[in-house]
Amino acid sequence: MHEAPPPTSTPAPGPSSSAVPAEPLSHGLKQRHLTMLGLGGVIGAGLFVGSGAGIAVAGPAIVVSYLIAGALAMLVMRMLGEMSAAMPASGSFSVHAERALGRWAGFSVGWLYWFLLVVVLAVEATAAAQIAHGWVPGIEPWAWVLLFMVVFTAANLTAVKNFGEFEFWFASLKVGAIVVFLVLGVLAVLGWLPDTDPVGMTNLTGQGGFLPNGWGGVVSGVLTVVFAFGGLEVVTVAAAETDDPARAVGRAVRSAVVRILFFYVGSMLVIVTVLPWTAQQAGLSPYVKVLDAIGVPSAGQIMNIVVFVALLSALNANLYGSSRMIFSLAERGEAPRGLLKVSGGGSRETTGGVPRRAVLASVAFGFVSVLLNLLWPDTVFLYMLNSVGAVLLFVWALIAASQLRLRARLEQEAPEALSLRMWCFPYLTWVTLAGLSGVLLLMLTDEAARPQVLWSAGATALVLLVAVGRQRRERRGSA
Numbered sequence: 082m083h084e085a086p087p088p089t090s091t092p093a094p095g096p097s098s099s100a101v102p103a104e105p106l107s108h109g110l111k112q113r114h115l116t117m118l119g120l121g122g123v124i125g126a127g128l129f130v131g132s133g134a135g136i137a138v139a140g141p142a143i144v145v146s147y148l149i150a151g152a153l154a155m156l157v158m159r160m161l162g163e164m165s166a167a168m169p170a171s172g173s174f175s176v177h178a179e180r181a182l183g184r185w186a187g188f189s190v191g192w193l194y195w196f197l198l199v200v201v202l203a204v205e206a207t208a209a210a211q212i213a214h215g216w217v218p219g220i221e222p223w224a225w226v227l228l229f230m231v232v233f234t235a236a237n238l239t240a241v242k243n244f245g246e247f248e249f250w251f252a253s254l255k256v257g258a259i260v261v262f263l264v265l266g267v268l269a270v271l272g273w274l275p276d277t278d279p280v281g282m283t284n285l286t287g288q289g290g291f292l293p294n295g296w297g298g299v300v301s302g303v304l305t306v307v308f309a310f311g312g313l314e315v316v317t318v319a320a321a322e323t324d325d326p327a328r329a330v331g332r333a334v335r336s337a338v339v340r341i342l343f344f345y346v347g348s349m350l351v352i353v354t355v356l357p358w359t360a361q362q363a364g365l366s367p368y369v370k371v372l373d374a375i376g377v378p379s380a381g382q383i384m385n386i387v388v389f390v391a392l393l394s395a396l397n398a399n400l401y402g403s404s405r406m407i408f409s410l411a412e413r414g415e416a417p418r419g420l421l422k423v424s425g426g427g428s429r430e431t432t433g434g435v436p437r438r439a440v441l442a443s444v445a446f447g448f449v450s451v452l453l454n455l456l457w458p459d460t461v462f463l464y465m466l467n468s469v470g471a472v473l474l475f476v477w478a479l480i481a482a483s484q485l486r487l488r489a490r491l492e493q494e495a496p497e498a499l500s501l502r503m504w505c506f507p508y509l510t511w512v513t514l515a516g517l518s519g520v521l522l523l524m525l526t527d528e529a530a531r532p533q534v535l536w537s538a539g540a541t542a543l544v545l546l547v548a549v550g551r552q553r554r555e556r557r558g559s560a
Contacts, residue, residue, distance in 0.1 A: 107434030114245030117252040119316040119337025125391040127309035134363035139302030140293035141353040146302030154310035160484040162334030165317035167498035169326030172409025173317040181486035185548040197469040198403035203450030209392040251394035266351030315402040331501040408439035468540040470533025
């Protein structure tokens with residue numbers, strides 16, 4: 082083990098003056114890892130199961146809800162890709178926020194995102210354990226959770242290429258499952274499968290029409306599905322551990338966003354075309370209902386396997402992302418310096434450059450979250466989950482605000498670094514900020530979503546108070 086070089090004195094925010102020291106992390110990730118991570122990072126249980134709730138409130142217009150939510154995610158990722166291609170760093174948007182807005186912003190968004198990942202990690206581990214317990218009832222769910230955490234901790238401790246390989250094959254299975262689903266769905270719509278007749282537009286226009294609950298249903302659908310796009314951010318975090326971060330993140334962002342929109346919107350279009358939207362129920366996978374309807378044997382078990390893999394994939398990615406985020410915070414003096422220890426010896430692509438203490442710190446809090454989820458799922462853990470419920474939107478808003486500041490500086494100081502540019506700058510950036518603000522306001526008016534916004538706002542306010550207090554103490558100490 083060796084310690085990463087200490088950060089230089091805090092620079093003034095700006096692309097040229099804020100260069101951080103070279104990352105001590107390894108460069109074991111390949112372009113194929115990053116591309117598949119971008120494709121599979123957001124394809125999870127939120128799509129395979131959670132989409133049923135969106136269809137129940139929006140009807141066939143859930144397609145429009147996914148288009149709106151996907152457009153927001155696409156714009157945020159384009160902004161993040163622009164900054165990460167110009168200034169790649171393991172802390173990604175936390176580093177960008179610090180450069181653009183000040184240390185308080187980098188501290189706040191970094192810790193909030195880390196907290197978000199380690200709390201959601203508990204949900205994923207518990208849900209995967211419940212599925213595995215259904216297959217092997219003799220093994221208790223807590224034992225499955227322990228097994229998953231040990232396996233993925235070991236994978237993240239050894240070498241970053243192990244994380245990359247896990248995610249590559251996990252994402253390949255998820256992407257393959259959706260492609261097969263889309264092909265079968267289109268064949269069913271056309272009536273080209275055995276014992277099926279052409280569906281036509283009946284289910285899109287019947288049962289109340291395309292907008293059975295009006296535009297209010299579309300808006301409710303957006304609130305239901307927007308968080309399913311969370312997870313794309315880890316691509317820009319992982320890019321720092323490739324041989325050519327600027328080129329790798331640009332290619333990954335360009336390919337992933339459009340394809341993910343295709344998978345999400347395409348899936349929803351197939352689902353609401355094959356079956357009436359009234360056949361869907363919140364909590365039940367619409368994919369299973371469609372596969373059952375077109376005669377695929379054991380559709381429920383097949384989808385259980387896909388969801389199981391999706392949950393393990395998300396667990397693996399969240400563990401990776403949380404460890405790199407807290408490592409980056411430690412690099413900048415915003416987390417304990419003991420977390421800067423990275424593995425050494427041998428080839429850095431195979432054994433070195435892994436922030437093992439950062440991995441263990443994230444796993445430790447993840448274990449605490451799992452225990453809280455198992456012991457008090459409806460009280461303590463529910464409060465924790467609500468406290469991160471809207472954090473993703475706050476993170477996206479800070480990404481947009483950072484891009485507004487950094488793009489202008491880059492154009493003046495290092496225009497050659499802008500290999501990937503945000504479209505229609507600054508207008509679409511402002512549109513994105515307005516859209517994110519609108520979603521938050523709509524969540525406040527929704528009785529079910531309001532606690533998430535309030536608890537998340539409280540958690541954010543607490544982190545901001547700590548950040549501002551730290552900054553004031555440092556100023557007084559240097560005076």
